[in-house]
Amino acid sequence: MANLVNLDNIHHSYHKKTVLNEISLAIPEGRLFGLLGPSGSGKTTLVKIIIGLLTPDSGTVRIDGELMPSFQLMQKIGYMAQSDALYNELTARENIQFFASLYQIPKKRQKERISEAAELVSLSDELDKTLETFSGGMKRRLSLAIALLHQPKLLILDEPTVGIDPVLRASIWDAFRKMQQAGTTIIMTTHVMDEAEKCDNLALLRDGSFIAEGSPADLKAKSGTATLEAAFLHFGGTENAHTGNH
Amino acid sequence: MRIQAIIKRIIRQFLRDKRSIALMMAAPLLVMTLLWLVLDMEDHVPTIAVTDAPEPMEAALEAQEATILKTDAGRGKEALENQDADAHLLFDSGQPELRMEGSNPTATSAVQNVMSRAVKQLNPNAPAFELSFLHGSSDLNLFDNTGSVLIGFFVFFFVFIIGGVSFLRERTQGTLARMMATPLRRWEIVAGYLLGFGLFIIIQSIIIAAFSIYVLDIYMAGSFLSLLVITLLLAVTALSLGTLLSAYAKNEFQMIQFIPVVIVPQVFFSGVFPIESVEWINAIGKIMPLTYGADALKAIMIRGDNLDAVTMEIAVLIGFSAAFIILNVMALKRHRTL
Numbered sequence: 001m002a003n004l005v006n007l008d009n010i011h012h013s014y015h016k017k018t019v020l021n022e023i024s025l026a027i028p029e030g031r032l033f034g035l036l037g038p039s040g041s042g043k044t045t046l047v048k049i050i051i052g053l054l055t056p057d058s059g060t061v062r063i064d065g066e067l068m069p070s071f072q073l074m075q076k077i078g079y080m081a082q083s084d085a086l087y088n089e090l091t092a093r094e095n096i097q098f099f100a101s102l103y104q105i106p107k108k109r110q111k112e113r114i115s116e117a118a119e120l121v122s123l124s125d126e127l128d129k130t131l132e133t134f135s136g137g138m139k140r141r142l143s144l145a146i147a148l149l150h151q152p153k154l155l156i157l158d159e160p161t162v163g164i165d166p167v168l169r170a171s172i173w174d175a176f177r178k179m180q181q182a183g184t185t186i187i188m189t190t191h192v193m194d195e196a197e198k199c200d201n202l203a204l205l206r207d208g209s210f211i212a213e214g215s216p217a218d219l220k221a222k223s224g225t226a227t228l229e230a231a232f233l234h235f236g237g238t239e240n241a242h243t244g245n246h
Numbered sequence: 247m248r249i250q251a252i253i254k255r256i257i258r259q260f261l262r263d264k265r266s267i268a269l270m271m272a273a274p275l276l277v278m279t280l281l282w283l284v285l286d287m288e289d290h291v292p293t294i295a296v297t298d299a300p301e302p303m304e305a306a307l308e309a310q311e312a313t314i315l316k317t318d319a320g321r322g323k324e325a326l327e328n329q330d331a332d333a334h335l336l337f338d339s340g341q342p343e344l345r346m347e348g349s350n351p352t353a354t355s356a357v358q359n360v361m362s363r364a365v366k367q368l369n370p371n372a373p374a375f376e377l378s379f380l381h382g383s384s385d386l387n388l389f390d391n392t393g394s395v396l397i398g399f400f401v402f403f404f405v406f407i408i409g410g411v412s413f414l415r416e417r418t419q420g421t422l423a424r425m426m427a428t429p430l431r432r433w434e435i436v437a438g439y440l441l442g443f444g445l446f447i448i449i450q451s452i453i454i455a456a457f458s459i460y461v462l463d464i465y466m467a468g469s470f471l472s473l474l475v476i477t478l479l480l481a482v483t484a485l486s487l488g489t490l491l492s493a494y495a496k497n498e499f500q501m502i503q504f505i506p507v508v509i510v511p512q513v514f515f516s517g518v519f520p521i522e523s524v525e526w527i528n529a530i531g532k533i534m535p536l537t538y539g540a541d542a543l544k545a546i547m548i549r550g551d552n553l554d555a556v557t558m559e560i561a562v563l564i565g566f567s568a569a570f571i572i573l574n575v576m577a578l579k580r581h582r583t584l
Binding site: 051052053055069070071072074075077079081083084085086087088089090094097098099101102103104130 | 263
């Protein structure tokens with residue numbers, strides 16, 4: 001399968017501090033790819049570079065063979081930010097409609113897509129409430145619905161399941177699988193190990209560099225450890241520093 | 247269609263925010279009314295203490311609009327000190343002397359008016375002028391004169407604040423970045439904002455202007471439509487400046503900090519205070535949008551000019567808006583280079 005996303009030697013620094021260093025990555029089409037790393041490791045910066053909101057100091061991002069940023073590509077990407085970027089004064093439906101119009105989904109199609117997406121994140125009954133009454137988890141789900149509304153080829157999710165209860169999380173993962181089967185490539189960041197476990201492929205990010213890459217099973221086998229957390233510690237070269245915690 | 251989506255969203259948001267609507271629509275009316283109460287006063291009727299005045303002088307003074315207190319020299323002095331009288335007229339061995347209280351310029355000039363009219367009555371041979379006005383009338387007071395500028399100022403001020411804070415919030419709540427992750431063009435955001443707020447700006451301009459003219463009875467020689475054109479242009483300038491400057495504020499508080507720096511100086515140089523005699527101060531006013539708006543408003547409201555008499559002001563206001571809009575589209579590059 002062809003690679004959908006190609007990152008080539010990306011460097012980025014912020015206030016003279018290196019945030020990302022020598023990041024190269026190829027993500028095949030149809031994969032559910034996880035970026036695993038602690039907070040402050042550069043996940044969000046990398047995500048912003050991939051979707052074109054941030055121009056790296058050096059290096060290139062290619063999606064579907066084309067250089068980012070590009071308006072044609074943005075039309076094919078769905079994005080869910082780490083903090084919910086929503087309008088609290090508006091209802092859930094009005095929020096979705098607004099972004100649907102930015103992606104220029106035709107009116108009739110919008111209606112179908114809104115009910116499908118709302119169904120997927122179990123918000124069908126809450127669509128006409130303003131977000132002032134929404135909990136954090138509900139806003140998270142609404143952000144997700146907006147991200148996949150225009151049926152993007154590539155879905156980029158920054159910490160998508162934070163604050164969502166386990167039952168719903170399971171159903172959202174089902175949705176990811178279904179989209180994946182329909183051909184969608186998904187990139188998600190996470191710092192939760194059991195979620196990383198469900199990804200097809202993982203890149204472990206620490207202090208702005210990749211320390212390892214592969215399927216969860218690969219990573220565990222390579223490091224000779226039983227859990228991803230132990231594998232992370234192994235590749236990070238910090239076993240000694242952390243043994244005290246066990 | 248994308249611009250349309252932004253317009254629709256802004257209107258929906260604004261309609262749900264009752265307080266901001268009140269701030270934009272009702273607050274300027276309240277302040278205009280207060281100013282009207284303060285500035286639209288009847289002429290001051292001076293109180294003059296008189297000591298030992300000759301009979302004809304006393305009669306002449308009493309014929310004017312003034313309150314006359316007949317006192318002896320000591321009581322007259324006391325009345326001045328207690329501010330019971332605005333002036334003390336005494337005749338020391340036939341030689342008149344007028345002593346002013348002097349702390350209130352309005353009272354001082356009212357006394358002078360009364361005195362000169364009384365003197366003229368005593369000496370009818372002095373040449374009398376026939377008074378007529380090219381613009382305005384003898385009833386044109388401070389409220390009529392500064393009110394025209396203040397209409398422009400309030401439109402500018404409230405649009406600047408509301409537009410600037412809305413755009414700032416777009417950034418702090420992350421929705422600006424989220425919009426930038428869609429194929430939305432940078433200029434489409436700016437255009438959407440101008441048009442979305444444009445509707446409320448038009449309503450606000452109509453309300454403020456109609457209220458000032460028809461309720462507060464401010465002096466109005468020109469056409470209502472010309473007035474609306476100018477306030478609308480001022481509002482567009484304020485909106486584009488507010489949204490541009492919001493890029494340089496981290497939060498609402500920092501947006502408020504622009505008021506003393508950007509808004510207040512414009513009031514001083516826009517013609518509320520007479521400054522035309524000092525050339526370098528005039529030059530400062532030339533770089534401020536409100537100056538041109540105020541000049542045009544004065545021309546229309548007081549001199550009764552048509553729009554073709556203020557084409558220069560209109561051109562400058564359009565120029566300011568265009569510059570701010572272009573700068574804003576460029577400032578958005580910080581969020582996405584494309």
